[in-house]
Amino acid sequence: MPLFFRKKKPSEDARKRLEYQMCLAKEAGADDVLDISKCELLEVPYGAFATCKVLQKKVLIIHTNNLTSLVPKSCSLLSLITVKVLDLHDNQLASLPTDIGQLTSLQVLNLERNLLKCLPQSIGDLAQLQVLNVKGNKLRELPATVSGLRSLRTLNVSENLLQELPRVLAHIRTLETLTLDASSMTYPSPDICSAGTESIQQFLCKECGIAYYPPSEYVLPALESDGETSVDGVDRTVHKYLEEESKWQNKFSDYEKRKEKKKQEKLEFERRLNMGQREHALLVQQINNQKDEILQTVREDQMRLEEGLTKHQRHLEEERLKLLQQLKQAEQGIASRIQKLIEDNQRQKQSSDILKSLENERIRMEQLMAITQEETEHLRRREVASAMQQMLAESYKNKLIQMTYESRRQDLVSQACSSLAEMDQKFQQILAWQQMDQNKAVGQILQQSEMQKAAFEALQVKKDLMHRQIRNQIKLIETELLQLTQLELKRQELDTETLQGVIMEQRQALGYLLQQLLKEKKQREEELQQILLEMEAKSETKQENYWLIQYQRLLNQKPLSLKLQEEGLEKQLVNLLIELSAEQYVPVFAHHRISLEVLSTMTASDLEKMGIAETGLQRAILKRAQEILAVAKTIPELLRTVDAEVPAATQPSAPEEEAPSSVVPTAPLLQWDEKKSECVVCMEQEAQMIFLPCGHVCCCQTCCKQLQSCPLCRGDITQRVRIFYSS
Numbered sequence: 001m002p003l004f005f006r007k008k009k010p011s012e013d014a015r016k017r018l019e020y021q022m023c024l025a026k027e028a029g030a031d032d033v034l035d036i037s038k039c040e041l042l043e044v045p046y047g048a049f050a051t052c053k054v055l056q057k058k059v060l061i062i063h064t065n066n067l068t069s070l071v072p073k074s075c076s077l078l079s080l081i082t083v084k085v086l087d088l089h090d091n092q093l094a095s096l097p098t099d100i101g102q103l104t105s106l107q108v109l110n111l112e113r114n115l116l117k118c119l120p121q122s123i124g125d126l127a128q129l130q131v132l133n134v135k136g137n138k139l140r141e142l143p144a145t146v147s148g149l150r151s152l153r154t155l156n157v158s159e160n161l162l163q164e165l166p167r168v169l170a171h172i173r174t175l176e177t178l179t180l181d182a183s184s185m186t187y188p189s190p191d192i193c194s195a196g197t198e199s200i201q202q203f204l205c206k207e208c209g210i211a212y213y214p215p216s217e218y219v220l221p222a223l224e225s226d227g228e229t230s231v232d233g234v235d236r237t238v239h240k241y242l243e244e245e246s247k248w249q250n251k252f253s254d255y256e257k258r259k260e261k262k263k264q265e266k267l268e269f270e271r272r273l274n275m276g277q278r279e280h281a282l283l284v285q286q287i288n289n290q291k292d293e294i295l296q297t298v299r300e301d302q303m304r305l306e307e308g309l310t311k312h313q314r315h316l317e318e319e320r321l322k323l324l325q326q327l328k329q330a331e332q333g334i335a336s337r338i339q340k341l342i343e344d345n346q347r348q349k350q351s352s353d354i355l356k357s358l359e360n361e362r363i364r365m366e367q368l369m370a371i372t373q374e375e376t377e378h379l380r381r382r383e384v385a386s387a388m389q390q391m392l393a394e395s396y397k398n399k400l401i402q403m404t405y406e407s408r409r410q411d412l413v414s415q416a417c418s419s420l421a422e423m424d425q426k427f428q429q430i431l432a433w434q435q436m437d438q439n440k441a442v443g444q445i446l447q448q449s450e451m452q453k454a455a456f457e458a459l460q461v462k463k464d465l466m467h468r469q470i471r472n473q474i475k476l477i478e479t480e481l482l483q484l485t486q487l488e489l490k491r492q493e494l495d496t497e498t499l500q501g502v503i504m505e506q507r508q509a510l511g512y513l514l515q516q517l518l519k520e521k522k523q524r525e526e527e528l529q530q531i532l533l534e535m536e537a538k539s540e541t542k543q544e545n546y547w548l549i550q551y552q553r554l555l556n557q558k559p560l561s562l563k564l565q566e567e568g569l570e571k572q573l574v575n576l577l578i579e580l581s582a583e584q585y586v587p588v589f590a591h592h593r594i595s596l597e598v599l600s601t602m603t604a605s606d607l608e609k610m611g612i613a614e615t616g617l618q619r620a621i622l623k624r625a626q627e628i629l630a631v632a633k634t635i636p637e638l639l640r641t642v643d644a645e646v647p648a649a650t651q652p653s654a655p656e657e658e659a660p661s662s663v664v665p666t667a668p669l670l671q672w673d674e675k676k677s678e679c680v681v682c683m684e685q686e687a688q689m690i691f692l693p694c695g696h697v698c699c700c701q702t703c704c705k706q707l708q709s710c711p712l713c714r715g716d717i718t719q720r721v722r723i724f725y726s727s
Contacts, residue, residue, distance in 0.1 A: 010040035018045070024290075025051050031283070032058040037087075041065040043072050053079040060086050063110070067091040077102050089113055089133070101125025112136055112156075124148030135159050135179070147171040153215070155179070163187070170204035176215045400434050470521045473575060477514045478697075478723050481507065481690055485697040486677045488712070511695030514721065565590035572596060576624050582617055599625040679703055680711050692719040 010018075018039040025034045034057045036048055044062060049072070052060060060083045070093065071077050077099055080086070084105050089112035096111075101122030106129055113136040124145025131154045139160040146152075147168035156179040164187040169175070178200055182193035188203045198214070205212040404427060484507045569590045576596075577583050588611055594602075604618040612618055677687045677697070685700035694715040699707065701722060709716055 010042075014038070014040040022047055022051065025055065025057070027290075032056070033061065034059065035061040037061050037063045037065065039065060041067060043067060043069055044075075046072055046075055049075040049079040052083060053081075056082045058082060058084045058105075062091070063087050064090040067093055069093070071097050081105060084108065086110070096120050096123075098122060104128065107131070107151075109133070119143050119146075121145045127151060130154065132156070142166050142169070144168050150174065153177065165200070165204065167204055167208050170201060170208045170210060170212075173213060174215050175201065396434075400431075404430065470517055470524060472571065473578075474514065474517050474521065476571070476575070477510050477517065478690060478721070481510050481514070481695050482677070482687070482697045482723065484510070484695070485687070485712075488696075489677065489680075489698075507695040508693070511690075511693045514690065514695070515692055515719065518719075518721065565593070570595055572628055573599065573625075576621065576628065580617065580620050580624065582612075582621070585612055588612070596625055596629055600629050681707075688723050690721040690723065691715075691717045692721065697723065 085108040087110045089110050093114040098120045108131040110133045116137040133156045135156045136159040154177045178197040185193045202212045607618045679700040680698045681703040689704040691710045694710050696712045
C-alpha cells in the first residue's frame with residue numbers, strides 16, 4: 001500500500017452543485033435547510049458551519065459524500081447548536097466527535113451506511129433526540145449512556161456486528177420502534193428479539209427490576225398508593241371501593257383533558273398547515289424566479305463556453321502547425337542517424353573480420369597449448385608410474401627380507417649341520433630369482449591394471465591414519481604384554497607376590513584391549529576393502545589410468561612438512577587423541593609442536609585458540625594428559641620400591657596404592673638387560689605368541705600349536721597373536 005497518495009479532487013459538476021447550494025442557502029427568504037449532498041466532499045467546508053451558525057439553520061443534509069470527519073480543524077461543533085436534523089448517511093465516517101452531546105437541539109440523527117465502530121459517550125446528552133439510525137455500520141456495542149436519550153422514539157441498529165443490547169435501554173420509556181438483526185443476537189435471545197420492540201423492552205425492564213409501561217403512557221403521572229389502615233373487613237372493603245372509584249374518576253378527567261388538548265393541537269396544526277401552504281406558494285414563486293435567473297446564467301455560461309471553445313480551437317491549430325514543423329525536423333534527424341548507423345555497420349564488419357582473424361589465432365594457440373598439456377600429462381603419468389614402481393619394489397624387498405629371515409631361521413633350527421656357504425648360495429639364488437620376478441613385474445606394471453590396483457591398495461593401507469594408529473597400538477600392547485609376562489616370570493623366580501594383583505589386572509586389561517584392537521583392525525581393513533571395491537566399480541566407466549590417478553592423489557593428501565611433524569609427535573599424545581575420538585586434531589598438535597608436558601600446563605582457552613572449540617573435549621584432553629603424566633611418574637617409583645623390598649616370609653603385604661581404573665594399563669619398563677624371553681615349553685626359541693584372553697607371552701610359534709590352555713595361568717586359549725620382533 002503506498003505511504004502517500006493524492007486526494008481525489010471533486011468533479012466540476014460537484015463543485016458547481018456545492019456553490020449553488022451554498023448560494024441558495026444564503027439568499028433572502030430561504031428556508032432552514034442546507035443541502036450539500038452528492039458533492040463528492042472529503043470534509044465539511046468551513047462555509048457550511050458558518051452558514052448554519054449565522055442563518056440559524058435547522059436541517060443539515062450532507063449524505064452521499066466521502067466524509068471521514070464531521071468537524072473540520074478550524075471549526076467548532078457549537079456552530080450547529082440550532083440544527084435539529086442531521087443527515088450523514090452514505091459517507092466514510094469512522095468515528096463521531098466526542099462532544100456530539102453539545103447539539104442539544106438535535107432531534108433526528110441519520111448515520112446509515114458509514115464505518116462507525118463505536119458511539120461516543122456524550123451521545124446520551126442528546127435529550128431531545130427522537131430518531132437515531134446507525135444501520136449498516138461496524139458497531140459491536142452500544143454505550144451505556146444511551147439511557148439518557150429520554151425522547152428517543154425510533155432506534156435502528158440493524159446490519160451491524162451487535163450481539164448484545166445494554167440493559168439501560170429499559171430506561172428509555174418513549175422507545176416505540178427498535179430495529180435489529182434478531183438472528184445474530186445473543187442477549188436478549190433471538191426469540192425475544194424477533195417478537196418485537198415491546199417484548200424486548202419488557203425483558204430488559206424485568207432484567208433491571210423495574211416496571212414496564214407502554215410508550216403511550218410515558219407522560220402519565222405515577223399513581224401513588226396509600227398504605228392500608230388497620231380497620232375491620234367491611235370498612236376496608238368500602239375504603240377500597242371508594243379509592244377505585246376516585247381513580248376511575250381521575251382517569252376519566254385526565255382523558256377529557258387529553259381529548260381537549262388533542263383538539264386544540266389539531267386546530268393549531270390546521271392553522272400551521274394553512275400558513276405552510278401559503279409559505280409553500282411563496283416558495284414556489286421564489287423558486288420560479290430563481291429558475292429564470294439560473295436559466296439566464298446558464299445562457300451566459302454557454303456563450304462564454306462557446307467563446308472559450310473557439311479560442312481553444314485556434315490554439316490547437318497553432319499547436320498542430322508547430323507539431324508538423326517538429327515532425328519534419330525529427331525526420332531529418334532520423335535520416336542523419338540512419339546514415340550514421342550504416343557507416344557504423346560497415347566499420348563493425350571490418351572490426352568483425354579482425355576479430356575473426358584474432359579468434360583463429362587464439363584457436364591455433366589453444367591447439368598448441370593442448371599439445372603441450374598432453375605432453376605434460378604424459379610426463380606426469382610416467383612419474384606416477386615410476387613412483388608406483390619404486391613403492392612396489394620397496395614393499396617387495398621388505399617382504400622378501402622377512403621371508404628370507406623366516407626361512408633362514410627355520411633352516412638354522414632344522415638343519416643345524418648345514419654349512420653357511422651353501423645357505424649363502426641359496427640366498428643369492430633366491431635373490432636372483434626374486435630380482436628377475438621384480439624386473440618382470442616392473443615391466444608389466446604400466447600395462448596391468450591389477451598391479452596398479454595392488455600398489456594402490458598397499459599405499460592405501462599404509463597411508464590410512466586409523467589403520468596405522470591401530471597397528472601402532474597393537475605393537476605397543478604386544479610390547480607391554482611381553483614386558484608384563486617377563487616381569488611376572490622374574491617375580492616368580494624371586495618368590496615375591498607384591499604387586500601381583502596389579503600386574504594381573506593390567507595384563508587382563510591389556511589382553512581385552514588387544515582383542516578390541518584386533519577386531520577394529522579387521523573391521524578397518526574390511527572398510528578399506530569395501531572402498532577399494534567401490535573405486536574399482538567406478539574405474540570401469542572412467543579412464544584407463546584410473547589407478548595411477550588415485551595413487552597420485554593418495555600421495556598428495558598431506559604436505560611433506562606436516563607429515564614429518566605428525567611423525568615427530570609423541571605416540572602417547574597421539575594415542576590420547578585417538579582414545580578421545582579426536583584424531584582429526586593430530587595435525588593441529590603437530591603444527592604447534594605440542595608435547596604432553598606442554599599440554600599439562602595449558603588451559604581450555606589455549607586449546608580454543610588452537611582451534612579445538614568443544615568444551616567437553618578440551619577438559620577431557622587436559623585431564624587425560626595429567627593422568628598419563630602422573631602414571632608415568634608413579635610407575636618407576638613403584639619399580640624401585642619393589643626391587644628394594646625383601647620378600648615377606650609369612651604373608652605378602654598389600655600394595656600401598658592401586659593403579660587408577662580409568663587409566664589404560666601400561667607395562668613397567670624392564671630393569672634387566674635381557675629383554676627377550678624364551679619359550680617356557682622348549683626353552684630354546686624366543687616367546688612369540690600372545691595367548692588371549694589371559695595376555696601371557698610365554699610360547700614360541702611351534703609349541704603353541706599343541707596347547708589348549710596357557711602354561712602359566714592354566715586359562716583357556718581363545719585366540720593366538722604372533723609378535724614380530726624388529727631387527
